[in-house]
Amino acid sequence: MADLPNGSCCSLNPLELFEQVTAQGEKVRSLKAEKASKDEIDAAVKLLLSLKLSYKTATGQDYKAGSPPADFTPLSNGPGNAEEDDFVDPWTVQTSNAKGVDYDKLIVRFGSSKIDKDLINRIERVTGHKPHHFLRRGIFFSHRDMNQILDAYENKKPFYLYTGRGPSSEAMHVGHLVPFIFTKWLQEVFNVPLVIQLTDDEKYLWKDLSVEKAYQYAIENVKDIIACGFDVNKTFIFSDLHYLGTSPEFYKNIVKIQKHVTFNQVKGIFGFSDSDCIGKISFPAIQAAPSFSTSFPQIFNSKHDIQCLIPCAIDQDPYFRMTRDVAPRIGFPKPALLHSVFFPALQGAQTKMSASDPNSSIFLTDTPKQIKTKINKHAFSGGKDTIEEHRKYGGNCDVDVSYMYLTFFLEDDDKLEQIKQAYSSGALLTGELKKTLIETLQPLIAAHQQRRKQITSEEVKQFMTPRKLAFDY
């Protein structure tokens, strides 16, 4: 049977199969209507049954006329048109739009809530602090149950913060600071404990890295995190590879989560396949577990009902949708979330940032000169091709990476608005816009490097030692 196109038949995807079943169903109906011969009808029915079986085996669901296999794309992206829509999961962010991912659509698909003016006003009212510019400018744009956290805070019920980082390399870029800058602000205005997870085990499982290297990256990243200015009395930082082996309570929560999530579920949420290693398949439980206060008995005195608030980039949401699904079934409160947009690559919001391409972002180790050269040379510009055209038509802030970076790092709202007006009108040239960004980032990164240099291994050890924090439970 070597003459048969064996390979081609096996590459049908569920949607193609769906269409085949539908077409064959119509054929059977029309043969019956035409009163075709029994043999002919039987052959057509046989093929139909076989196609239906293929469909069921491929999708795990019975064929249902009129319901194409929407769930075939990983659940994290929900139903949608693959041609038009962005793709977002914890390992891939893809968009064909120079403005970046369509976040309003993502909110609908993920089923989260928009951080609107009302919520921002409430945060201001409740905390008595002006909302962080990440909130004012929509950089943290989506949430789950943030009102519950504010209710609790108003009622003097405790909560805690949890964020994290996957230490895939020694070098972090400025975008990696976003969750930490915001989490630090949240910690200061709410005065609550904070736990920070370094998923070095995840990086070992996903990357071509040794366990030792992954742990070493974690420690280097911890120094950058500490350099953001966290308070050692209120913050516990941990590496999975180490903390998991020092806390039976953390492991117990992991096993509890692992008992309540099936392979089918992680397949749907994360797109895992049968040829993925069992480490990847069970890892989501390890990122989920810090959402429960009993994972840190030393901090929360083994209390199980202290709610958690997780600031993170929206691509991490699949982990916490899973966590929120499991939480009530193992007797814990669901974590609340605050989601940020993605930090764009220098080359534009639709390209991928990559730690192996030093020109794809500004790294925390860059010199002032490197910062200047990279921005001038690589930052995608929304300006026009010639000065004349630019003066006439103005630049486009929506796709200009230098402007985007300023929305993250230029704190002065008035100055940012002036720049936007001037650039859009053509009064401000690309070179001048880039100069502002360079002058914003150079001192920010120099100060970071200065703080990082002073961090001793003793200090790292202090942050990473399981201990009581400055809160009583």
Next chain:
Amino acid sequence: MADLPNGSCCSLNPLELFEQVTAQGEKVRSLKAEKASKDEIDAAVKLLLSLKLSYKTATGQDYKAGSPPADFTPLSNGPGNAEEDDFVDPWTVQTSNAKGVDYDKLIVRFGSSKIDKDLINRIERVTGHKPHHFLRRGIFFSHRDMNQILDAYENKKPFYLYTGRGPSSEAMHVGHLVPFIFTKWLQEVFNVPLVIQLTDDEKYLWKDLSVEKAYQYAIENVKDIIACGFDVNKTFIFSDLHYLGTSPEFYKNIVKIQKHVTFNQVKGIFGFSDSDCIGKISFPAIQAAPSFSTSFPQIFNSKHDIQCLIPCAIDQDPYFRMTRDVAPRIGFPKPALLHSVFFPALQGAQTKMSASDPNSSIFLTDTPKQIKTKINKHAFSGGKDTIEEHRKYGGNCDVDVSYMYLTFFLEDDDKLEQIKQAYSSGALLTGELKKTLIETLQPLIAAHQQRRKQITSEEVKQFMTPRKLAFDY
């Protein structure tokens, strides 16, 4: 399309699919040979392709003429006739034979080696000790790489012992002592360190148990294990739920194993399905990890090349086949194994022992009276229906549970042989055989209970504290 038998088509198993593909292939060939119409051939080819797709989706393999899907049954049982053969995996042991599982067949299927007279003689020669009656009587009947261990021992190269228990309930029965009795003998004759794993996490994942209950069962079981007489200076006993959270090195080995085993592999070896929880799917790595000396840095001074010898019941072999496959890929020596037969239920070797049925075995908590009653009332007899017939035809030791139990617990070879002769000839009646068993087990269990009673929580803690043992590395 409600008139189509949707359900029935979806229940084809891989073998049926294989047969359908084969038949349809023949049909295509004969149509071509007959020079049938293009339409007819096309329709037949379409159906063939669709069937091949179904086959590939169901089995993960391309259809290959003449090679039926042998691997569809869990690999642990290998190819074989499901009608005739026994089924053995870590959770199920099934046989329809009153003599019990066919162990010679199992050796062939599992690909292990028989413990033959030569190997037993070599053990005697190398250790200078008379082989344990579990060896002499074929109770430990199969091995992997035992000659390698003996080579190492002769060359003064160190090795260590690893065995374990899944604490599914507080009560252990006499059969549960088998691996511990034998391991204790091995430890004494070879004078090597021993680690004993209590898989309380496994029991939490598989059973309807809380984490706390599983850990509590582990501690109760540890007392029974200690009561077997292990030397605290040479033995480390640990519960997964606790030790995993106190040893980063143990967790690192688990993650290393988890990176090198796919879901496809554990599906093949253990028969897991997509609806199994991710805890079960990743658990095999946790039972595998103690096979590597770096999981116990406190004992082996972080040396990575100390080989491990695992005495266990043959149903645990799938875990260690997986471990042996992974070992060289992560730089560790493959563990060697010694496999025992299963301990039969009182009701007969083909029935299941169950902790929830107190009459299915003799428990370590039974009183002398309970032992007597259970054996007299429930032990399956190979004797004849009437005394007259028994005297005339003799009893059948091969299916007599009391006799089987004596092979485990009556150390005196001569006495056992006399009993066999007398019972087979009809000189010894069932009641008399049972009396011998009762008189063997009563003092054995009473002594066990006596030793167990004296075990303090301090002693349990000592055995379970990660520490250096009385060996230098």
